[in-house]
Amino acid sequence: MAQATRIEHDLIGDKEVPVGAYYGVHTVRAVENFTITGSTIAQFPELIAALAAVKQAATRANRDLGLLPPGIAGAIIDACEEIRAGRLIEEFVVDPVQGGAGTSTNMNANEVIANRALEILGHPRGHYDVIHPLDHVNLGQSTNDVYPTAVRLALVASLRRLGDSLGALATAFTEKAAEFSDVLKMGRTQLQDAVPMTLGQEFSTYAVMIEEDRLRLTEAAALLLESNLGGTAIGTGINGHPDYAELACAYLADISGEGVRPAGDFIEATQDCGAFVQLSGVLKRVAVKLSKTCNDLRLTSSGPTAGLGEINLPPVQAGSSIMPGKVNPVIPEVVNQVAFEVIGNDLTVTMAAEAGQLQLNAFEPVIAYSLLRSLAHLRAACDTLATRCVPGITANREHLHDSVHRSVGLVTALTPHIGYAASTALARQALATGRPVKDLAAEAGLLSTDQLDTILRAENLTGHSARPSAAAAP
Known part of the structure; x- marks a missing residue:
């Protein structure tokens, strides 16, 4: 049976729209035009909520300025509240990657809000003579100020969640650090024995590296809270009330709970994607450091018998269809892959920001798509690492102890007492004979047994008593 439709009209002409849809003609055309990612903007609920918040703030401002009748404004505000609460998210059907600088996303929001507001007032969907998607919901606005403002709010919300996930991961590493505080091992530089540590x-x-990145995320979020809302087409504020920008931003700050503030120069803010580039760089930094950490986990757990074998990662699944008993470091591996994706997304953001021309950047949709995916995938990667890997890590204590006392790296601790030349000769002898540095030094009479015991005591080797804990790190 053919689906029931209603007829809507735009500058291209008439178009059939599913009769039960809250979206309208502009959205239908966008769905036909952009089938790029195989997904919709509904995959980013933070963006949908942010769009509704922007429309709600704009409506409040227009109501206060006498530009919208209270009844119409109230219905639009109620519709926005519902969408912010998670309703009608399935009606946001346009592809996140689209031409038009985000116009299709803005139109989708305008139409869904207008039709839900019509329904609230008891009118059928599509009766735009009562509430119009553009004349009422989009009053005093342009895609060019609505879309970037909504994207920024969505990114800030996602940043907060990533910060929470990074905090949980840092806690997991801190707890594991306390558990391993007495486990001596050899530190390495360039994969060669260096000096002992715990x-x-x-x-x-x-944990310290992760906490540092949480601070960088906070700094990036602050830059995103500058809004060009009220700048309309290119930042001049054409078709907007002189008091609208300040009032709309104040309402948006109240609705979102974030410190949204008007940009100092709306023309600059409409074309400048610097805050997005800054955020992308921070996300790349997070990704690089997480990936490096996971490289370490894979390397130090390598083996179990023919590798370093210093730690054991928790076994979470069988590792091979042909090698029985093999267990692979699959959790660190998936985090590595997320990091590679985020690093690639950073290049996309960089090129899209650079490609802006004159008073507008037409490529903000792919910037938003790249950043929102990076944030979501990094958050999931941190959660997975914090719950499925780090808490279950165990140490091969005896192996680590033996490797320290077999290592020529111990000779570094003797250098202040016997000199560099004697230490070098001792290291060469230890490498040639395979005998412990301590035994050779004692036999050569370079130091007494008591001196060697004191110098090679664990706390003297690692400087552990002088080191701040992760919790106290800045």
Whole structure:
């Protein structure tokens, strides 16, 4: 049976729209034109909520300025509240990657809000003579100020969630660092034996790196809260009330709970994608450091018998269809792959920001898509690492102890006492004979047994007592 439709009209002509749809003609054309990603903007609920928040703030401002009748404004506001609460998200059907600088996304929001507002007032969908998607819902607005403002709000919301996930991961590493605080191991530089440290110090470092990145995310979020809402087409504010921009931003700050503020120069803010580039760089930094951490976990758990074998990752699934008993480091591997994706997304954001021309950047949709995906996937990767890997890591304590006392790296601790030349000779002898540095030094009479015991005591080797804990790190 053919689907029932209603007829809507735009500048191209008449178009059939499913009779039960809250979206309208502009959305239908966008769905036909853009079938790029195989998904819709509904995959980003933060963006849908942000769009509704922007429309709600604009409507409040227009109502206060006497530009919208209270009844119409009230219905639009109610519709926006419902969408912010998660209703009608399935009606946001346009592809996130689209031509038109985000116009299709803005039109989709205008139509869904207008038709839900009509329904609230008891009118059928599509009766735009009562509430019009553009004349009422989009009053005093342009895609060019609505879309970037909504994207920025959505990114800030996603940033908050990523920050929480990074915090949980840092906590997992901090707890593991405390568990391993007494486990001596060899530190390495360029994959060669360096000097001793504790496994706790190694894991504490991961926590500190993560916490540093949380601070960078906070800084990036602050830059995103500058809005060009009220600048309309190119930042001049054409067709807008002189008091609209300040009032709309104030309402948006109240609705969103974020410190949204008007841009200092709306023309600059409408074309400048610098805050997006800055955020993308921070996300790349997070990705690079997470990937490096996972490289370390894979390397130090390599084996179990023919690798470093210093730690054991929790077994979460069989590793091979042909090699029985093999278990692979699949959780760190998936985090690595997310990092590669985020690094690639950063290049996309960079090129799209650079490609802007004159008073507008037409490529903000792919910027938004790249950043929102990076944030979502990084968050999922952190959650997976924090719950499926780090808490279950165990240390091969005896193996680590033996490797320290077999290592020529111990000779570095003797250098202040016997000099560089004698230490070099001792290291060469240890490598040639395979005998421990401590035994050779004692036999050569370079130091007494008591001196060697003191110098090679674990706390003296690692400087552990002088090191701040991860919790105290800035």
